[in-house]
Amino acid sequence: MDRRSFIGKLTGATLSVAGAIGGGLAMVAGSESSACLRPPGALLEEDFLATCIRCGRCADACPNRCIVGFTEDAGAELDVKPGLGQRNTPVIFARKKACILCNGAPGEDLLCTAACPTGALVKTKKDADVVQATVKMGKAEVDTTLCYSFNGASCGACVRACPFEGTALRAGLWEKPLVDPEACIGCGLCERACVHYPQAIRVRPA
Amino acid sequence: MIWQPKGLQGIRRTVQFLVIVMMITIPTLSRYTNYLGARELDKSLERWDGTLQGEVLGGLDAVLRALPGGEKERVGRMVRNRTQVLEYAQSVRGGPWSVQIGPVSMTDPLAGAESIMASKQLVWVLLISLFIPIIGTVLFGRIFCSWVCPMGLLLEFTDKLRNLLRFLEIRPHNLHFSRSIKYVLLGVGLALTVMMSMPILGYIYPPAIIGREAHDLVFGIFDRIEEGRSGFWMGGLTWMSLIILGIALFEVTVSRRWWCRYVCPGGGLYSLLGKIRVTRVKRVADKCTLCGDCVVVCPMGLVPMQDVMGVECDNCGLCVSSCNDDALGYSISLKDEPFVSSVGTNKTDKEGVVQSA
Incomplete structure (x- = not known):
C-alpha cells in the first residue's frame, strides 16, 4: 500500500466515523426518551426500539390513521418530542386519535400487526378475547381531582x-x-372521549 | 452465452419511475381507505358531499374504479365495489425501505441486518421479508441501486446536470475518495447499532429518508386539504430532506456519484451480498476496440474494458447499451474475466479444428 492510498483510506475511515457519529448525534436531538403509546401488539419499549426499522408500514395500514410517525411536527400540539432513537417510530397520540382495534376493518389480524415486517408488532388476532389477553399498550388512570363524575x-x-x-x-x-x-x-x-381538559382519564404507556 | 440487451435502459428507467409513482400512490391509497372507512361509519353520506374531502374521495373513487378489479365489481352494486377497491388499496403499503405488494413483503437487507443485530433475535416474518431482496442480490448483484433506489434516480439526473455544466464549459470537479469508506461506515454503523440496541443507519440511508419524506409530503397535503388552509408551506417535509439535497449538490459540484460509489452503507451491504453474484457484465475481447465509451458512462466509475468490475458493479447495463462494438453483455458466471469466445467465434474455431485434423 503506497502512501497516497493509505492517506486516502485513512481520510475515508475518519470521514465515515465522523459521519456515523454525526448521524447518531442528529438522531439523539432531544435526548430524553419520552414514554409514548405504541400500536397494539408492540414489544416493550426497549425491545421495540431495537426491533422496529421505522418503515411506516403500520401507519399506512391503520384504518383510523391513529398511528403516526413520531416527529417534532406530529407531537407539536401535545408538546412532546421524539427522544433518543424515537424519531419516525410509530406512536399513537390518544388525545388526537385513539386505537379502535381495527373495528369494522377487513382482515383477520390487527392491520398494523399484519403489516409489520420485523416482529416489533407481534401478530394479534382481531378477536376480543385474544386482544384482551395479549395487548398491553398501557393502563388507563383516572385523576379523581379532575374527573367530573368524582x-x-x-x-x-x-x-x-x-x-x-x-x-x-x-x-x-x-x-x-x-x-x-x-x-x-x-x-x-x-382518553380521546374525555370531555374535561386537561384529560381526567389518561393512558399511562406500558 | 452472452446477452446483450440494448433496450434495457428504457425498462430500467420505467421501473425507477414506477418506484417513485408507488411512493406517492401508497400513502394516497392509505388516506383513501381512511376516507372510505370514515364515510362508511358516517351513515350520513351528505356530510361528505360538497366538502373538499368529498371531492378528493370522489376523484380517487373515479380513478380506482377505472382500474381492473374495480370496474368488474361496480355493476349494480356500489358497496361491493367499494370493499373490493378497499382490499385492492390495502394490499400495498410501505416504501423503498420496506414494502408490501399484495402477499409479497420485501425489506432492505440493511434494515434486516440492523433489526436483527439490535434486537439480537431472528423473527420469521423478517427472514421471509428479506428472502427476495437477498436472493435477487445474489443472482443479479446491486440491482437495488440501479433499478429501485430513488436516490440513484435522482443522482442519475444530477449526472445529466453535470453534463450540462460541462457543455456550458463550467467544469464541475470530480474528486475520488476511497471506496472502502462505505464498508467502514457500514461496520461502524452496525457496531453502533449493536452497542445502542437501536437501528441507526436508517436515519442516514437515502432511500429510507426519501420514502419517509415522500410519505409525509403526501400525508401533509391531505392534512392541508382537510384543514382547508392555504399559503406558503413546506408540506410534511422535515430537515431530513436537507440530507438528500446536500448529497445531490455535492454530486453536482464536487464528485460524480460520490454517495453511491464511496459512502452509501446500504450500497456497501449490497456489494458484499453481490460479491458472489451470478450475473456479470462480460467483455468479448475479440470485438472490443478499447474505445473507452463504457468507462465514460459507468456510474460506478468502473473500467469494463479492462474486465475489473469487482463488487461495485450494480448491473445497470449502461456500459452494455453504450458499447458500439457489441463487445459487452451479461453472462452467467462467478468470475470477472473476459468472455473468451462468443457463440459465433466458437463455431468457427471448432470447424477450423475439424478441418485441420
Missing part, C-alpha cells in the same frame, strides 16, 4: 367509549369510571 357531576363519556365496557372500565355510582388494570389494554379511546 366531583359532583355525572359524565360517563369514557365508560361509553371503552371497547371493553364492563370489564376494563366500569361505571360506578354517578358514572364514576372504575378502571380494572388487569383488563385494560390501553387503547386510549377513553
Whole structure:
C-alpha cells in the first residue's frame, strides 16, 4: 500500500466515523426518551426500539390513521418530542386519535400487526378475547381531582367509549369510571372521549 | 452465452419511475381507505358531499374504479365495489425501505441486518421479508441501486446536470475518495447499532429518508386539504430532506456519484451480498476496440474494458447499451474475466479444428 492510498483510506475511515457519529448525534436531538403509546401488539419499549426499522408500514395500514410517525411536527400540539432513537417510530397520540382495534376493518389480524415486517408488532388476532389477553399498550388512570363524575357531576363519556365496557372500565355510582388494570389494554379511546381538559382519564404507556 | 440487451435502459428507467409513482400512490391509497372507512361509519353520506374531502374521495373513487378489479365489481352494486377497491388499496403499503405488494413483503437487507443485530433475535416474518431482496442480490448483484433506489434516480439526473455544466464549459470537479469508506461506515454503523440496541443507519440511508419524506409530503397535503388552509408551506417535509439535497449538490459540484460509489452503507451491504453474484457484465475481447465509451458512462466509475468490475458493479447495463462494438453483455458466471469466445467465434474455431485434423 503506497502512501497516497493509505492517506486516502485513512481520510475515508475518519470521514465515515465522523459521519456515523454525526448521524447518531442528529438522531439523539432531544435526548430524553419520552414514554409514548405504541400500536397494539408492540414489544416493550426497549425491545421495540431495537426491533422496529421505522418503515411506516403500520401507519399506512391503520384504518383510523391513529398511528403516526413520531416527529417534532406530529407531537407539536401535545408538546412532546421524539427522544433518543424515537424519531419516525410509530406512536399513537390518544388525545388526537385513539386505537379502535381495527373495528369494522377487513382482515383477520390487527392491520398494523399484519403489516409489520420485523416482529416489533407481534401478530394479534382481531378477536376480543385474544386482544384482551395479549395487548398491553398501557393502563388507563383516572385523576379523581379532575374527573367530573368524582366531583359532583355525572359524565360517563369514557365508560361509553371503552371497547371493553364492563370489564376494563366500569361505571360506578354517578358514572364514576372504575378502571380494572388487569383488563385494560390501553387503547386510549377513553382518553380521546374525555370531555374535561386537561384529560381526567389518561393512558399511562406500558 | 452472452446477452446483450440494448433496450434495457428504457425498462430500467420505467421501473425507477414506477418506484417513485408507488411512493406517492401508497400513502394516497392509505388516506383513501381512511376516507372510505370514515364515510362508511358516517351513515350520513351528505356530510361528505360538497366538502373538499368529498371531492378528493370522489376523484380517487373515479380513478380506482377505472382500474381492473374495480370496474368488474361496480355493476349494480356500489358497496361491493367499494370493499373490493378497499382490499385492492390495502394490499400495498410501505416504501423503498420496506414494502408490501399484495402477499409479497420485501425489506432492505440493511434494515434486516440492523433489526436483527439490535434486537439480537431472528423473527420469521423478517427472514421471509428479506428472502427476495437477498436472493435477487445474489443472482443479479446491486440491482437495488440501479433499478429501485430513488436516490440513484435522482443522482442519475444530477449526472445529466453535470453534463450540462460541462457543455456550458463550467467544469464541475470530480474528486475520488476511497471506496472502502462505505464498508467502514457500514461496520461502524452496525457496531453502533449493536452497542445502542437501536437501528441507526436508517436515519442516514437515502432511500429510507426519501420514502419517509415522500410519505409525509403526501400525508401533509391531505392534512392541508382537510384543514382547508392555504399559503406558503413546506408540506410534511422535515430537515431530513436537507440530507438528500446536500448529497445531490455535492454530486453536482464536487464528485460524480460520490454517495453511491464511496459512502452509501446500504450500497456497501449490497456489494458484499453481490460479491458472489451470478450475473456479470462480460467483455468479448475479440470485438472490443478499447474505445473507452463504457468507462465514460459507468456510474460506478468502473473500467469494463479492462474486465475489473469487482463488487461495485450494480448491473445497470449502461456500459452494455453504450458499447458500439457489441463487445459487452451479461453472462452467467462467478468470475470477472473476459468472455473468451462468443457463440459465433466458437463455431468457427471448432470447424477450423475439424478441418485441420
